[in-house]
Amino acid sequence: MLGFISRRLLQAIPTLFVIATLTFFLIRLAPGGPFDGEVEIPDEVRERIEAHYGLDRPIIVQYFSYLGNALRGNLGPSTLQVGWDVHELIAQGFPVSLELGLWAMVVAFAIGIPVGILAAVYRHRSYAHWLMGFAMIGVCLPSFVFGPLLLLVFSSYLGFFNPLGWEHASDRVLPALTLGMFFAAYIARLARSGMLEVLQQDYIRTARAKGLSERIIIIRHATRTALYPVVAFLGPAFAGVISGSFVVESIFFIPGLGTFFVNAALNRDYTLVLGTVLFYAVLILSLNLLADLIQAWLQPKTRDV
Amino acid sequence: MSEASTLIPAKDKNPTAGALQPGVWRRLRANRAVFIGGGIFVFIALLCLLGPFFFQTSYQDTNLDLGATPPSATHWFGTDDLGRDLFIRTLYGGRISMAVGFAATAVSLVIGLGYGLLAGYAGGRTDAFMMRAVDVLYALPFLVIVILLTVVLGRSVLLLFLAIGLVEWLTMARIVRGQVRALKQQTFVDAALACGAWHGRIIVRHILPNTLAPVIVYTTLTIPSVILLESVLSFLGLGVQPPMSSWGVLINEGAEKLDVYPWMLIFPAIFFSATLLTLNFIGDGLRDVLDPRD
Numbered sequence: 398m399l400g401f402i403s404r405r406l407l408q409a410i411p412t413l414f415v416i417a418t419l420t421f422f423l424i425r426l427a428p429g430g431p432f433d434g435e436v437e438i439p440d441e442v443r444e445r446i447e448a449h450y451g452l453d454r455p456i457i458v459q460y461f462s463y464l465g466n467a468l469r470g471n472l473g474p475s476t477l478q479v480g481w482d483v484h485e486l487i488a489q490g491f492p493v494s495l496e497l498g499l500w501a502m503v504v505a506f507a508i509g510i511p512v513g514i515l516a517a518v519y520r521h522r523s524y525a526h527w528l529m530g531f532a533m534i535g536v537c538l539p540s541f542v543f544g545p546l547l548l549l550v551f552s553s554y555l556g557f558f559n560p561l562g563w564e565h566a567s568d569r570v571l572p573a574l575t576l577g578m579f580f581a582a583y584i585a586r587l588a589r590s591g592m593l594e595v596l597q598q599d600y601i602r603t604a605r606a607k608g609l610s611e612r613i614i615i616i617r618h619a620t621r622t623a624l625y626p627v628v629a630f631l632g633p634a635f636a637g638v639i640s641g642s643f644v645v646e647s648i649f650f651i652p653g654l655g656t657f658f659v660n661a662a663l664n665r666d667y668t669l670v671l672g673t674v675l676f677y678a679v680l681i682l683s684l685n686l687l688a689d690l691i692q693a694w695l696q697p698k699t700r701d702v
Numbered sequence: 703m704s705e706a707s708t709l710i711p712a713k714d715k716n717p718t719a720g721a722l723q724p725g726v727w728r729r730l731r732a733n734r735a736v737f738i739g740g741g742i743f744v745f746i747a748l749l750c751l752l753g754p755f756f757f758q759t760s761y762q763d764t765n766l767d768l769g770a771t772p773p774s775a776t777h778w779f780g781t782d783d784l785g786r787d788l789f790i791r792t793l794y795g796g797r798i799s800m801a802v803g804f805a806a807t808a809v810s811l812v813i814g815l816g817y818g819l820l821a822g823y824a825g826g827r828t829d830a831f832m833m834r835a836v837d838v839l840y841a842l843p844f845l846v847i848v849i850l851l852t853v854v855l856g857r858s859v860l861l862l863f864l865a866i867g868l869v870e871w872l873t874m875a876r877i878v879r880g881q882v883r884a885l886k887q888q889t890f891v892d893a894a895l896a897c898g899a900w901h902g903r904i905i906v907r908h909i910l911p912n913t914l915a916p917v918i919v920y921t922t923l924t925i926p927s928v929i930l931l932e933s934v935l936s937f938l939g940l941g942v943q944p945p946m947s948s949w950g951v952l953i954n955e956g957a958e959k960l961d962v963y964p965w966m967l968i969f970p971a972i973f974f975s976a977t978l979l980t981l982n983f984i985g986d987g988l989r990d991v992l993d994p995r996d
Contacts, residue, residue: 412838420850427854537979539930541937541950542971545957553961560961640845644934648957658846659938662853674846 401693402686409682413675417467420674421460430665450476452667463671472672477664483672486657491676493563494653497576497645498638500569504577505584505634510627512581513588517596517623518615529589535582540641544575544648561650568649576645580634584627591623598622621695628695632688636681729991736991739983746977750796757790772965779969782955786945792970795947799974802863802948803929809867810928811921814874819905819913821875822882833879836872844869848931852940862941866931870924877920881913915992923985926978933974949974 430452432443447453451462466473472483509532516528538546551571552560562568595601596619604614643655654673661669730736773780779788821832851865885891886909894904929949935941936950937957944951949970956967 408837415838419847423850423854427850533979533982537982538975539933539978541934541953541957542967542975545953545960545967546971548957549960549964549967636844643845644937647938659849659940662849663939665853670850674850677846 398693402690405686405689412682413678416678417464417671417675418460420671421463424662424665424667424670425456427665450474450668452476467671467675472675473668475666475669477661477666477669483668486669487654487672487676490652490654490657493651494639494642494646494655496569497572497642497651497653498635500573501576501580501638501641501645502634504573505580508577508581509584510588510624513585513627514592514615514620514623516585517589517592520593529585532582532585532589535578535585538578539644540575540579541644541648543578544571544645547571547575548648563649563651563653572645572649572651575648576638576641579641580637583634584630587626587630588623591626592619595619595623625692625695628688628692631691632685635684635688639677639681726991730988733987733991735983736987739980739987742976743980743984746796746973746980747800750793750800753793754790754797757787772963773969780963780965782966783959783963788952788966788969791947791952792949792973795949795952795970796973796977798859798942798946798948799929799932799950800977802859802866802932802942803925806863806866806870806928806932807921807924809864810870810874810924811917813867814871815878815917817871818875818878819882819910822879823886823901823905823909825883825886829879829883833876836875840872845931845934848935849938849940852935859942859946862932862935863928866928866935870928870931874917874920874924877916878913881916882909885909885912919985919989919992922981922988926981926985929974929981930978949977 432438432446438446444453451459454462463473470484472487475481475483475486478486512528512532516525516532519525548560548571551557558567558571559565601614601619604618605611609618639655642653643659645651646653646655647659654676657669658673658677660666661673771781779792781787782791817832817836821829824832848865848869851868852862855861855865890908891904894908899907932941932948933950933953936948937954939954942948942951944955952970953967953974956963956970960967
């Protein structure tokens, strides 16, 4: 187990290195710079500003000094938001994104697992098809269509929720539904196929032969095994929730990290882009590791791989 | 994107299962999902491709006196706040979205196929190194990299598909490599080598045809996810720029004005979702027919 974790941590080093290098040079290759605003800046002033941020040095020097600083946990000051350090901005935006992501995962599991299991258990009844039809719609109705439609119905027509913002508890409902629905649909499909497979196993027949009630068989014996594919999906789901939050934050005007990143990329805020990308990368790598550990704990067969 | 994880082939009992087996057409015809989905998709595609030729207006003709009007006999889907005809804009948007979808898929197909063939056939250290590189890239936050690429390549439609194709090839490479590795151990490869065939010929004539089925299936499933990605980028203002339209652009414009002009959101959304739905149906159906593993 320890070997597994340390191997994964060692693998993370080249990944992070590649990401840092790729991002650094990509954002530098992009046309325009952080100070190409609408206002013309005199050349001397621009030179001063660039010298202040160290942007006048050769790019290779900048690259290595950035890497060195990043290794020490210093992501530097934001090139655009004067007076803010990158890590301060991340500390401000991330909790919002995290909360949104967690609520979305709650929605995804709370809807996806029951729907999938019911559709498998009652597969011969007609409403099972409706359940899975709903799941298919969730896959094909992307968040930037679903979110505005939810807004149209529940905010404009019915007036239940505020159309934007992140102030009250009720402001969480629509964004979490929007972000969680795709994953709910996908989880439902996974849970259904997992359950269908389990129900054909010998030990389920044994349990039936023992005279256990169908309810106990499903809940105690079948569900745990049926959910393996769902657990295996945890890693990709976490990563998906993070990138999905870009869109949802943009629909509902939520001041999260995704909004910061998109704006930073558009305005060439070099250090904020780099810092956010590195932060996302570390986050995704650790979440993947976490998901693998949960899977290994539930499913001993994969432990020695 | 996430569909991919279920497609990565496990240890294969019958390595030539990837080849197109006889009787595929018959089974395909019997599969209703593929046929109905395919029919609707072809209808939408033809409508987008040919429809604009039958109308005088262009996607950028504005009519400020008219402004935003609900659907009517002259403007089937209504007009937007600049008086542009939404039906025409939806069709033009479809052209762009589908063009990007197919072109980006082609880019990812070429890269993924080449990379997978090379890694799988070379084997050994080369294979190990190449697949480690794929693992490293896999851990990258996808959307983040695409956003960076679109920023670097500028906001041109032509380069948009390149940016998307450059990040979408990884799963294809993994699938192909797995197939090739299993195929390489088959006796017909030894036989071809013994007959003096050179490696390039073996790859093209003997191995490639046997990997076709999963490649076709995965390609079909890549198209909708690429269209989706394009729309996400355009929605965020990073892809296609107005007055040019794509479904992502239209849905974005519609979402901004949904409480006053809901038709601006609803019609593009219907076209977009129908396209995604039918393409996914085709992909799933093809998998049932072509990929006997499941």
